[in-house]
Amino acid sequence: MAETFEARRARLMGPNVPTFYRNPVHIVRGQGVCLWDAAGKRYLDCYNNVAHVGHCHPRVVEAIAAQAAVLNTHTRYHHDLVLDYIERLTATLGHGISQAIMVCTGSEANDLALRMAQAATGKTGIIATDNTYHGNTAAVSQLSTRRPPIGGRAPHVRLVPSPETLAPLGGSAEAQPAAFAAHVARAIDELEAAGFGFSGLMLCPVFANEGLPAVGPGFLDPTVAVVRRAGGLILCDEVQPGFGRVGSHFWGHDWLGFAPDVVTVGKPMANGHPVAACLARPDVMAAFREAFGYFNTFGGNPVSAAACLATLDVIEDEGLQAQAAATSAYLLERMRALRHGRIVNVRGVGMFFGLEFGGDGAGDFAADLVEDMVARGFLLNRIGRGGATLKIRPPMVFGRAEADLLADALQAALDAA
Template sequence: MTAEMLARRARLMGPNVPTFYEDPVHLVRAEGVWLWDADGRRYLDCYNNVPHVGHCHPKVVEAIARQSATLNTHTRYLHDGVLDYTERLTAKFSHDLRQMIMVCTGSEANDIALRMAQAVTGKTGFIATDNTYHGNTSAVSQLSTRRPPIGGYPDHVRLVPAPDTVRPVGGKLENQPDAFAENVARAIAELDANGHGFAGFMLCPTFANEGFPALSPGFLDPTVEVIRKAGGLILCDEVQPGFGRIGAEWWGHDWLGFAPDVVTLGKPMANGHPVAAVVTRPDVMAAFREAFGYFNTFGGNPVSCAAALATLDVLEDENLIQNARDVGAYALDRLQRIDHPLKAEARGLGLFFGIEFVRPDGTPAGPFTAAVVEGMRQEGILLNRIGRHMNTLKMRPPMPFGRDHVDLAMDTLEAILARTPYDT
């Protein structure tokens, strides 16, 4: 069955189409934090952030069904949906971030964010970290190192070393905030020198794809000072930390403690319905909208807005941000208690947590981590790995994840760790 499906995928979708696991899971059903495969086997979902308030949440499903049966059209006509949702969501932001464009994917959102920085600054140079992912359009793929762009990195993009709490930028943890900022300053000088000038720095405030290093609030302060001085914009990609994932706050930038100029949102926004957005200040929005007649046919349609609004309702009604904080702290505590010779660091923030594994000789234990991911899948727990060396277990479950789910995941993890050879 799996072999046949993989053959059909190759025939219909072409080569090099990514899958999880060598023997990928064939899913047919999901509910809450659980997934079922075609053989009726149940998996605990410790990985998927798109079904934010739980797979197939009945209130979101009902909202989608009801609005799909009523009206689905674009925003060149008037409709309450896009206004009600925008009003509800922008109220969660500070820093005068109170206008929004709704689109369909995080990639579209980040693609707009880049152009907002261009419109405001008149410059074309961008900075990102050297171990990140911001999306798949031509423009944003040039700021993504996890899948290098077609044609290579262009001259207007500069990549700075990603923060890391096991191998910190600048050598020592206490030097990292300044060392990171110095690299940004150097990149800005290069963009000034090569004629592009500095338009903006696109970053995830928890550096999730970089390996979610255990940073503290204030980490970015020296960098923000450098960016402000240079007149560039901070483009904050909240696709992963946003919507309360980190438990501490609604948004990563509020936790880290800085004021972005543009915030982009995606994956979890409507629990799986293709909805994403750009939130910004009125001055930035005006600069963009007056420079470019942006319109997105599907963006902000009534069904998308109903799905996003229902997701927001569930997030609040079920106190899921508080849950992410409590259950995340419980999970981190269990991770920290794990005693294993390859464990370099257990870290996490809310419902985004994991362990980085390093071999006794100091080299990253990527293959070992891969074996653990595979072992967990065999035991019915879905998670993944991340980081520059892919040696960090990444757990990022739906937000209704409970302590019982943590216990099941951690008990299983301990068993897998105990039986996975260290030298894998």
């Protein structure tokens, strides 16, 4: 009997390698907002933020191929492109953030951010929310809540309750900002009392993995005041919301209205080429460079830098941030018109959307709906506590026509549920 694809995968990659969907999709080709499987079926991609400017964008593909034919080496030699890119990227940032370390994954970038906070403060205590994900190195997996670390969470880590939409901290949306800040203040006191001290707070400015709760500009102000009084750093994970995805602003932290000390970026910055970066103010970077010897063989290589530059060009030339704002408003309107007895909340920030379900077995209902949508040719997923929220996060080239296709399919799937 011929070996199945699943059996071959397990034989070569080991057990329990994550895949999306009960019947994993075997993707062989992508273009723009669409993906095709091995049987030729086309899917509308409503989920992949990695292909930020669309799958296989010809300008990014051309930049990668052209640079690979000329030079690809590392930053222990001088080359221009990495410097050109850091200048372009930091020009989009304020708050004194003007320097960067180029790496290959968001996990690496967040790992560096933790070490920057340690170097700048001389302390080790770190805080994140209790329903998040910041990567899978040994250090950042201590913050990620998908699976508990072997041996338990490290004693220098504190996880605080994440903001919520249906059950907000403090009992109301109005009380939630102060309540979140109070939890952070309590965690800081615990870390100081335990002798670790407080180095920083790491968060995603739209709380994407927490389920995209209904927070808005100013939400973090009380927390920022608490962190500043304690002398800690704010480490802002922009891997998901960055590069114009929130529509109104290029960066999620500018939308939420706070000044980070360190910003990490990854997935979308080179449209799928494996690139990430940790950006910081010069004083924070200097502290890190003094405390740690760090070099990344592939980080900042010329091919990656060319892909990054081309991606920025496409975002600007095609007006994708403005398109995200317009598409967001339209799709949010269509989603709010969806009808089903289990829908309890619809929310969105730019090209992020959450459709939350309630009642017993809400997570199972959302899981079944995801599978139905895949069968109909639409790729999305679920997130939040209990997995009861559909997470929709398409490439930035997703437009009004695609929004109509998605909304119509969602209503059809809800009618059939």
